[in-house]
Amino acid sequence: MDNYGNTKNFSLDDDSVVVVVGSGAGGGTLASELAKKGIGVVVLEAGKLNQRASFIPDEWPSFHQLAWLDERTTSGSWRIAHDFPNLPAWICKTVGGTSVHWAGASLRIQPHEFKARTTYGNLPGANLLDWPLTREELDPYYARAEDKMGVTRTNDIPGLPGNNNFKVMYAGATKAGYKKCSTGRMAINSETRDGRSHCYQRGFCFQGCIFGAKWSTLYVEIPEGQATGHMELRPEAHAARIEHDQNGKVTAVLYFDAAGKLQRQKARAVAVAGNSIETPRLLLLSESSKYPAGLANSSDQVGRNYMRHLTASVYGVFQKNVDMYRGTTMAGIIADEEVFDPSRGFVGGFHMETISLGLAFYAAFLNPGAWGKEFAEAMEAYSRTAGMWIVGEDMPQTTNRVTLSQGVKDQFGLAVPNVNFDDHPNDIAMREYSYQRGEAVYMAAGADKTYRVPPYPSTHNLGTCRMSEKPEDGVCNNYGQTHDIPNLFISDGSQFTTGASENPTLTIVTLALRQADYIAQQMKANAI
Amino acid sequence: MKRETNIESAVPLAGLKASRRNLLKGAGMLSGTLALSSTLAALAPGRAWALDMKALSSHQGRVILRFTRYLYPHPSLEDAVYALVVKDLDDKASADADSKNTLAQGVAQLDQIGGEDWLKRSAALQEIDVASMESTNFFKLVRSTAVVSLYSNEMAYAHFGYGGPAGNTGYLYKGFNDLTWLPDPPPTASGPIPPS
Ligand SMILES: Cc1cc2nc3c(=O)[nH]c(=O)nc-3n(C[C@H](O)[C@H](O)[C@H](O)COP(=O)(O)OP(=O)(O)OC[C@H]3O[C@@H](n4cnc5c(N)ncnc54)[C@H](O)[C@@H]3O)c2cc1C
Numbered sequence: 001m002d003n004y005g006n007t008k009n010f011s012l013d014d015d016s017v018v019v020v021v022g023s024g025a026g027g028g029t030l031a032s033e034l035a036k037k038g039i040g041v042v043v044l045e046a047g048k049l050n051q052r053a054s055f056i057p058d059e060w061p062s063f064h065q066l067a068w069l070d071e072r073t074t075s076g077s078w079r080i081a082h083d084f085p086n087l088p089a090w091i092c093k094t095v096g097g098t099s100v101h102w103a104g105a106s107l108r109i110q111p112h113e114f115k116a117r118t119t120y121g122n123l124p125g126a127n128l129l130d131w132p133l134t135r136e137e138l139d140p141y142y143a144r145a146e147d148k149m150g151v152t153r154t155n156d157i158p159g160l161p162g163n164n165n166f167k168v169m170y171a172g173a174t175k176a177g178y179k180k181c182s183t184g185r186m187a188i189n190s191e192t193r194d195g196r197s198h199c200y201q202r203g204f205c206f207q208g209c210i211f212g213a214k215w216s217t218l219y220v221e222i223p224e225g226q227a228t229g230h231m232e233l234r235p236e237a238h239a240a241r242i243e244h245d246q247n248g249k250v251t252a253v254l255y256f257d258a259a260g261k262l263q264r265q266k267a268r269a270v271a272v273a274g275n276s277i278e279t280p281r282l283l284l285l286s287e288s289s290k291y292p293a294g295l296a297n298s299s300d301q302v303g304r305n306y307m308r309h310l311t312a313s314v315y316g317v318f319q320k321n322v323d324m325y326r327g328t329t330m331a332g333i334i335a336d337e338e339v340f341d342p343s344r345g346f347v348g349g350f351h352m353e354t355i356s357l358g359l360a361f362y363a364a365f366l367n368p369g370a371w372g373k374e375f376a377e378a379m380e381a382y383s384r385t386a387g388m389w390i391v392g393e394d395m396p397q398t399t400n401r402v403t404l405s406q407g408v409k410d411q412f413g414l415a416v417p418n419v420n421f422d423d424h425p426n427d428i429a430m431r432e433y434s435y436q437r438g439e440a441v442y443m444a445a446g447a448d449k450t451y452r453v454p455p456y457p458s459t460h461n462l463g464t465c466r467m468s469e470k471p472e473d474g475v476c477n478n479y480g481q482t483h484d485i486p487n488l489f490i491s492d493g494s495q496f497t498t499g500a501s502e503n504p505t506l507t508i509v510t511l512a513l514r515q516a517d518y519i520a521q522q523m524k525a526n527a528i
Numbered sequence: 529m530k531r532e533t534n535i536e537s538a539v540p541l542a543g544l545k546a547s548r549r550n551l552l553k554g555a556g557m558l559s560g561t562l563a564l565s566s567t568l569a570a571l572a573p574g575r576a577w578a579l580d581m582k583a584l585s586s587h588q589g590r591v592i593l594r595f596t597r598y599l600y601p602h603p604s605l606e607d608a609v610y611a612l613v614v615k616d617l618d619d620k621a622s623a624d625a626d627s628k629n630t631l632a633q634g635v636a637q638l639d640q641i642g643g644e645d646w647l648k649r650s651a652a653l654q655e656i657d658v659a660s661m662e663s664t665n666f667f668k669l670v671r672s673t674a675v676v677s678l679y680s681n682e683m684a685y686a687h688f689g690y691g692g693p694a695g696n697t698g699y700l701y702k703g704f705n706d707l708t709w710l711p712d713p714p715p716t717a718s719g720p721i722p723p724s
């Protein structure tokens with residue numbers, strides 16, 4: 001029988017293990033780090049093991065292979081609820097999670113962004129808070145994460161060579177007066193490193209990198225963890241409920257195995273890293289007479305403050321070919337707008353990053369629901385089109401929220417998550433401004449025409465179990481340890497107190513490294 | 529001119545077959561011929577193509593194909609590509625009675641608007657008819673299927689100039705940075721190309 005590369009198997013009754021739910025950027029890294037310290041770890045991953053060789057270089061077929069397609073519902077005034085009512089987020093259900101099809105942009109959160117409440121002040125409607133962490137405290141872990149992930153422009157690793165899409169961005173950015181435009185910091189090998197190939201500019205970062213040039217827990221952290229003999233990966237294992245004892249400490253995770261059979265894995269501690277929709281869902285599904293509002297939810301903050309980054313895209317149409325699909329999907333970054341400058345009419349900053357979609361996704365996302373001549377014209381110009389994506393800080397709001405859907409159940413009979421979202425006025429002001437700046441970049445590069453494209457289903461999902469200094473303001477402390485239950489941890493982007501303007505994964509990995517040290521130390525001290 | 533070749537092996541045609549009239553399965557059939565100048569001819573082993581349908585009649589297939597041409601009007605895009613939309617709708621109709629009804633009703637409604645056969649109406653009126661159907665379930669089903677089927681296939685990729693995976697070896701030595709109408713960014717902003 002396929003043992004998924006495991007060199008060690010734990011018994012269901014082994015209550016000495018740490019159970020990690022999810023094998024993505026957060027869970028995969030944490031599990032591997034704990035295993036390297038000799039701690040027994042069982043990783044429960046809902047998705048299948050899809051290895052690199054099986055990736056499909058065609059957008060829709062790949063989507064059906066890798067994406068999380070279990071039912072979800074939506075509400076609120078965001079356009080996603082209308083266009084993609086059952087697809088609030090575009091994330092993965094596969095071993096390696098969304099690190100399989102992330103683009104690799106790896107930026108540190110800026111010092112002032114960790115102090116969002118102090119820096120931005122009191123914004124009506126925004127539930128802003130400072131992180132209980134500073135950039136200085138995280139820097140050593142950031143450095144470790146960058147080294148581990150092989151981030152370009154760190155550790156003497158050269159930048160990636162820019163593709164056509166980047167040439168257009170660079171020309172426009174410099175003409176529009178921007179100074180900070182480059183091929184960025186990417187967790188994609190620009191040269192062979194750590195036994196992984198350099199990038200071949202194939203252009204399917206969103207479909208999984210067959211060359212392994214791009215960092216992913218699928219082929220970096222998870223095999224390393226398995227090789228220690230202290231970690232067992234269980235694919236097709238969908239966590240359904242976390243159990244606790246009379247004292248309130250968690251003791252086991254109930255999960256559905258590949259055959260749909262319910263299993264109970266005992267645990268000394270549990271770390272949840274299911275990405276920011278599934279993580280709060282699992283805590284809410286685990287409600288009990290002791291914890292009627294769900295686990296770790298005495299503050300009533302579980303599921304709240306859901307953030308998805310501002311996001312928007314601008315595409316520019318030129319007279320000559322761009323062929324944006326060639327090469328890395330995120331090939332360049334403009335960083336000048338990352339600053340805090342309220343004279344622009346909003347707080348928080350944003351980045352502009354090249355993006356390319358293949359023909360199929362360009363059609364699906366350009367203007368969902370559109371048809372007719374204008375749409376057809378945009379499609380005809382596909383090969384002459386350049387694209388950028390805007391990643392900005394959106395405001396945490398208590399009503400932007402993941403809850404359990406009333407009456408809608410998944411294939412296991414579990415309540416599906418509902419994602420409610422409305423833009424904050426600050427988000428709307430920033431999006432308008434950033435659209436104008438994106439258009440200015442492409443016009444400066446000589447575009448005939450530009451298109452404003454609305455946010456895609458969320459790829460960055462954050463904040464639903466946030467870190468806070470005080471237990472009443474959030475769900476976990478600055479190690480991701482829940483305020484209510486000392487042996488229950490949050491290990492993914494749900495921990496983010498605020499969203500910042502950087503793509504989140506480098507920070508998710510950094511927090512996982514720090515958390516691994518903390519869990520090991522707490523176990524050693526018998527505190528958990 | 530028909531070349532009778534074994535088209536099952538022709539992956540790019542994605543479900544369409546060469547015209548083999550004797551292989552009809554009882555339901556409808558759509559067929560056509562690629563234009564001589566078509567860039568798609570290179571992808572197809574023969575110029576004649578045919579689609580055997582499981583649930584839709586030939587007339588329904590033709591009406592839906594024409595309807596789709598107004599939804600996503602690409603004058604030089606071959607009917608063979610639009611036929612892939614009909615194929616996916618036929619699959620839906622054969623799998624699900626609701627879809628089949630929706631399609632049948634929509635076609636009937638169009639035929640009624642058109643007097644008897646919507647296909648005989650003038651192009652100007654057909655265009656207006658399509659717009660007038662926007663709130664119907666028929667329109668929604670055809671549009672939401674078409675936006676995927678029409679643009680997610682090898683023939684469309686060739687027509688619109690999307691290179692896809694280009695033999696899986698990547699564009700590093702095959703034009704990822706071949707744009708010459710703008711200056712190259714300085715090396716500090718970009719990075720070295722690994723030696724081949
Ligand atoms: C197209 C795209 C491009 C992106 N590009 C970038 C980028 O350039 N830079 C960047 O920083 N970020 C990027 N991201 C975001 C990045 O992928 C995520 O931030 C990151 O993967 C999140 O890590 P995670 O561990 O929180 O969740 P994930 O990586 O999503 O992992 C969660 C895992 O948990 C599993 N799971 C969920 N629920 C359960 C359950 N109940 N039981 C068992 N398993 C469960 C899931 O199947 C999944 O495998 C991108 C995302 C997408 C979609």
Ligand code: SF4
Pocket residue numbers: 188198199200201202203204205206208209210211212213214327328329698
């Ligand atoms: S462009 Fe590079 S990193 Fe992206 S999938 Fe291709 S080889 Fe991998």
